[in-house]
Amino acid sequence: MLPLPLNLATLAVSLIAALLLGWLLFHLAIQLGFRAKRLREQSDPGVLGLPFETVAIPGRSRKPLFGWWLPADESHRSVVILHGWGSNAEQMLPLAPPLHVGGYNVLLFDARNHGRSPGASFSSLPRFAEDLDAAIAWLQATQANAARSITVIGHSVGAGAALFSASRRDDVMAVVSLSAFAHPRWVTERYLRQVHLPAPIIDLVARYVEWVIGHRFATIAPMNTIKAIRCPVLLVHGDADRSVPISDARVIARSGAPGGLELLEIPGGDHDSSEQIPEYSPRLLAFLYAAEQRRP
Known part of the structure; x- marks a missing residue:
């Protein structure tokens, strides 16, 4: 040649x-x-008058995840709470007082790349789910009595992770999803349309993200994973959510869940809706108590 x-x-x-x-x-x-911003905690549950201890949760990265354990007196019921993208455990603290008054132990923690937890090469819904699984494993290994009944609550990406995790487990009593999106492809398209990218580029980006995270979007989409969840699920979503429209929650709700599903729409609620927690916490507690009664 x-x-x-x-x-x-x-x-x-x-x-x-x-x-x-x-x-x-x-x-x-x-x-x-798509990198998550790092927002570190500035306070702790003590500012709300709640008893707590700081805990280190063994994670997949072999570095401990940061967490707060809020015990309730002799309670066998626990709630594990996972924040959303770019958030942290502190921003989920408004949920702790009503749960604690209701007799629940509470475990809040930071996913990798968030709050005070260690860094990682990237964040994704499946990695959020891995960290949630690690938090549940820590609870079961160190707080045996408190782990007899476990509920998971997640917000936004954390909600998608909670649904994904619960779809593969049979030891969760209930799931509460706050402001979950129905499909990660839809989130990607909404984000990229803001910078006016053409459809072929959006498709290329979506396929690249799937390759990086090691999962097809359809496999981890809440509208699909919810179909495999055998415990009761409560979807909470603000009807004024500007990040994830209420239509996403309605799509998930129409998909159904074998263990039963309720949709609670918050009038005027945005993506966070933390200011509405006092308003909907009675409904949340009623859902958890009912789920407890349905356990075999």
Whole structure:
């Protein structure tokens, strides 16, 4: 085989270099665009007058996840709470007082790349679910009596992770999903449309993200995972949510859950809706008490 002329060889090398540079820039753009911001806790449950201890939860990264354990007197019922993207355990604290008054132990923790937990190469719904599984394992290993009845509550991506985790477990008493999206593909499209990317680029980004996280979007989509959950599920969603529209919650609700499903729409509630917690906490507690009664 005759060697390429020098100018053609140079052109080929330049083309390969340009393709590699383009791939690197594409990779960096996706990583930066979808990276979760780090927001560290500034206070603790003590400011609400709640008893607590700081705990270290063994995680998948072999580095402990940061958490707070809020025990209730001699209670065998516990709630594990997982925050959303770019959030932390402190931002879920408004849920703790009504649960504690209701007789529930509470475990709040930070997923990887969030709050005071260790960093990781990337965050994703499946990794949130892995960290939730680690928190449940810690509860079962260190608080045997309190782990006799476990409920999981998640917000946004944390809600998707709670549903994904519960779809693969049979030791969860109930799941409460706060502001979950129905499908990660829809979230990706909403985000990328804001920067006016064409449909083929959006499809390329979606496929790339699936490759990075190691899961197809359809496999982890709440509208699909909920179909395998055998315990009661409560969906809570604000009808004024500007990040994830209420229509997503209604899609999930229509998918159904073998263990039973309720949808609670919060009038005027946005994506956080923490200010509405006093309003809907009686309904939340009633749901948990009913779920407890349904246990075999």
